[in-house]
Amino acid sequence: MRVGILGSGVVGQTLGTGFVEHGDEVRIGTRNPAKSELAVWQRSVRGKGSVGSFADAAGFGEILVVACLGSAAEEVVGAAGPKNFDGKLVIDATNALDFSRGLPPGLFVAVTDSLAERLQRRLPGARLVKCFNIVPAPVMVRPSIAGSTPTMMIAGNDGAAKKQVESILRAWGWTDVLDLGAIDAARGLEMLVYLWVRVAGSLRNFNVAFRVLA
Amino acid sequence: MRVGILGSGVVGQTLGTGFVEHGDEVRIGTRNPAKSELAVWQRSVRGKGSVGSFADAAGFGEILVVACLGSAAEEVVGAAGPKNFDGKLVIDATNALDFSRGLPPGLFVAVTDSLAERLQRRLPGARLVKCFNIVPAPVMVRPSIAGSTPTMMIAGNDGAAKKQVESILRAWGWTDVLDLGAIDAARGLEMLVYLWVRVAGSLRNFNVAFRVLA
Numbered sequence: 540m541r542v543g544i545l546g547s548g549v550v551g552q553t554l555g556t557g558f559v560e561h562g563d564e565v566r567i568g569t570r571n572p573a574k575s576e577l578a579v580w581q582r583s584v585r586g587k588g589s590v591g592s593f594a595d596a597a598g599f600g601e602i603l604v605v606a607c608l609g610s611a612a613e614e615v616v617g618a619a620g621p622k623n624f625d626g627k628l629v630i631d632a633t634n635a636l637d638f639s640r641g642l643p644p645g646l647f648v649a650v651t652d653s654l655a656e657r658l659q660r661r662l663p664g665a666r667l668v669k670c671f672n673i674v675p676a677p678v679m680v681r682p683s684i685a686g687s688t689p690t691m692m693i694a695g696n697d698g699a700a701k702k703q704v705e706s707i708l709r710a711w712g713w714t715d716v717l718d719l720g721a722i723d724a725a726r727g728l729e730m731l732v733y734l735w736v737r738v739a740g741s742l743r744n745f746n747v748a749f750r751v752l753a
Numbered sequence: 754m755r756v757g758i759l760g761s762g763v764v765g766q767t768l769g770t771g772f773v774e775h776g777d778e779v780r781i782g783t784r785n786p787a788k789s790e791l792a793v794w795q796r797s798v799r800g801k802g803s804v805g806s807f808a809d810a811a812g813f814g815e816i817l818v819v820a821c822l823g824s825a826a827e828e829v830v831g832a833a834g835p836k837n838f839d840g841k842l843v844i845d846a847t848n849a850l851d852f853s854r855g856l857p858p859g860l861f862v863a864v865t866d867s868l869a870e871r872l873q874r875r876l877p878g879a880r881l882v883k884c885f886n887i888v889p890a891p892v893m894v895r896p897s898i899a900g901s902t903p904t905m906m907i908a909g910n911d912g913a914a915k916k917q918v919e920s921i922l923r924a925w926g927w928t929d930v931l932d933l934g935a936i937d938a939a940r941g942l943e944m945l946v947y948l949w950v951r952v953a954g955s956l957r958n959f960n961v962a963f964r965v966l967a
Contacts, residue, residue, distance in 0.1 A: 645864055645865060646864050649863055649864050649944070650859055650860050650863050650864070650947070651859060684966040684967065685966055685967060687964075687966050689966055692948075692952070717952065717955065717956070718955060719951045719952065719955050720951065720954070720955055724951045724955075726947065727947045727948030727950075727951045727952075728948065730863070730944035730945070730947055730948060731944070731945065731948050733864070733940065733941045733944055734906075734941030734942065734944060734945050736941075737933045737934065737938045737941045738906070738931065738933065738941075738965055738967075740934070741931065741932060741933050741934055741938075742931070742967050744967050746967065747965060747966065747967045748965075748966050749963045749964065749965060749966065750901075750963065750964045750966055751952055751961060751962075751963060752898040752899055752901045752903055752961065752962050752963065752964055753898065753899060753952075753956050753958050753960065753961045
């Protein structure tokens with residue numbers, strides 16, 4: 540598949556490499572395609588990845604991934620052209636972390652709404668699935684910590700889109716995938732990241748994730 | 754030790770039995786000490802448990818546990834007499850679930866404050882530790898699900914009080930205890946319960962908890 544990734548930080552690059560390793564072709568969209576670290580990334584994926592504007596990436600992808608800073612996400616999907624998302628699977632990996640009052644971060648939306656719902660409202664034609672936001676970037680593509688597999692929890696309104704995400708996750712090694720239901724369940728996934736930050740801080744270890752026991 | 758438990762529902766009764774089974778003496782405080790299920794509970798603990806008003810239980814306990822409905826917690830500690838909490842370890846097992854808009858529940862406080870912080874402000878002399886709120890009542894006293902031990906995460910401002918809670922937890926079988934830091938980390942623990950409700954709902958199974966992988 541052709542995958543467009545909006546956001547060129549660690550999450551965007553790591554997911555980009557993950558898709559390439561599984562046979563997909565990736566275009567990373569960024570505000571500044573000339574950034575030197577993206578040239579490094581592009582060499583690392585050996586012709587299977589390209590870099591362009593947000594709109595380039597959104598036009599290119601059959602699957603789109605929102606992987607930018609949460610506070611910029613609404614602006615980024617606007618710059619990418621909302622029409623480019625129509626009918627497509629859109630994986631929302633963003634977080635609502637609010638660093639404006641220092642550390643540890645708060646959340647700029649929670650409880651009665653979520654960033655995922657905001658994006659779905661901005662992109663009414665997108666088949667949006669919240670996924671990946673609850674684990675650190677390296678774990679997204681190598682789902683193992685201390686010999687255990689974390690649980691990937693997803694949410695979204697489109698059942699077929701969630702099935703497609705689940706099949707990507709299983710191909711990437713996610714043996715425990717949990718569909719929480721409609722997109723409003725993303726509130727819980729975004730709020731979990733508030734706790735994740737506290738857990739990582741108290742363990743002084745960012746290689747942290749959660750497993751659901753049931 | 755003498756343990757006073759504020760709240761006579763499933764959580765209060767289950768924790769009461771847990772303390773009795775580990776050699777403590779328990780008084781459950783309730784609005785209505787004549788409730789027939791409390792007579793049943795009292796018989797079940799064979800002389801090691803008693804029932805009284807909130808103030809009776811708060812005066813009795815060297816350790817106090819707030820185990821009532823979250824929406825009633827501030828009123829309950831007021832009725833129990835804030836002076837009765839001074840200098841004591843107070844375990845806060847409450848949740849901020851808001852059922853006023855139907856199911857699934859929301860949270861009546863989150864992100865920038867927590868019920869634990871509200872209670873600590875009401876009880877400035879209490880050595881309050883958030884604990885137990887992230888698992889179902891039976892798991893609090895039997896920490897095992899599907900052959901694994903969940904992680905019990907705690908938070909509070911008093912290090913010695915947290916050490917005391919940790920030693921209770923270890924005696925009860927909690928092999929994985931994580932101190933998240935000051936009481937404001939309880940925000941993360943209370944927000945986790947929003948997710949817990951969605952996970953339990955999607956699995957149609959309330960015997961659910963989380964394990965931290967690190």
